[in-house]
Amino acid sequence: MLSQAWQGRIDSTCDEAAFRWHQVVREPGPGQARGIALAGFACDEGIRRNGGRPGAAAGPEALRVALSNLPAIAALPLYDAGDVGCVGDDLERAQERHAERVGMLLDDGHFPIGLGGGHEIGYASYLGLAGSALARGRRIAIVNLDAHFDLRESARANSGTPFLQAIRHAADHGIELDYICLGISESANTRRLFDTVERVGARYLLDRELTPASAGERIGQLLAWLEPAEFIYLSLCLDVLPACIAPGVSAPSARGVGIDVVEDVIAAVMATGRVALCDIAELSPPFDRDGMTARVAARLAYRMAAAKASTIPG
Secondary structure, X not given: OOOXXXXXXXXXXOOHHHOEHHHHOEOOOOXXXXXXXXXXXXXXHHHHHOOOOOOHHHHHHHHHHHHOOOEOOOOOOEEEEEEEEOOOOOHHHHHHHHHHHHHHHHHOOOEEEEEEOOOOHHHHHHHHHHOOOOOOXXXXXXXXXXXXOOOOOOOOOOOOOHXXXXXXXXXXXXXXXXXXXXXXXXXXXXXXXXXXHHHHOOEEEEXXXXXXXXXXXXXXXXXXXXXXXXXXXXXXXXXXXXXXXXXXXXXXXXXXXXXXXXHHHHHHHHOOOOEEEEEEEOOOHHHOHHHHHHHHHHHHHHHHHHXXXXXXXX
């Protein structure tokens, strides 16, 4: 059953050119045309374990509200696969369930866009891609737009560990994996994390390196890093944006990367034609003034969906 969040303005009930997302979204099912499939991860147990401020479990529903009135993209089937929640504190099982759902959507030919939820969605999304028939035996690149590396060592998984978990899983299972993090804040990552980056062979760009003046050069650098990958998983943590644009996150950024540059990066990565899935993490409605962060997230989700739409056959 579709979420009650899917409602909004109706300009026409018969002119498809006037339709909005809430008018075209459907539940996925067997034999349906390939399309964009939204997959909510209603969980912030990883944030809680990481000492952050909870609230992101309500992110998927708030994002649906913000997405509802967006203009429908021509000839784009749009599906909502519902939410995976966290029962008690069992984060690991929630990640497994999200990974299973993502893998099924991929193998049915859909393009999943994960709606977070904490950035613990990152390990679940990676597992879904790595375990799919689509990506079996293929080289994967993770592009993470984030103020934080999310490569923390911890006895328990949390919102700060997902990509170190992915790197270790790939090493254990013979998967070629490249990890690239864009928008890193030097003041939000310890020296040990920078040491971990060197040890695992990850690549990154700092927030102050991603400016409108330098965007073209840096995007060219990113595309060169991505050249070996056969499939790309693009993850957007909303705390990569300045706090004045995205206040409704677990850990707001003092500086961040401007939305104009973030949009250019998303466009360039999507234009490779090798992005298999995306997700948007850390939307925390209790801290979101006037729904501002949800609106920003919806705009960026729209950019992802629009870029992918033309590459999906009916």
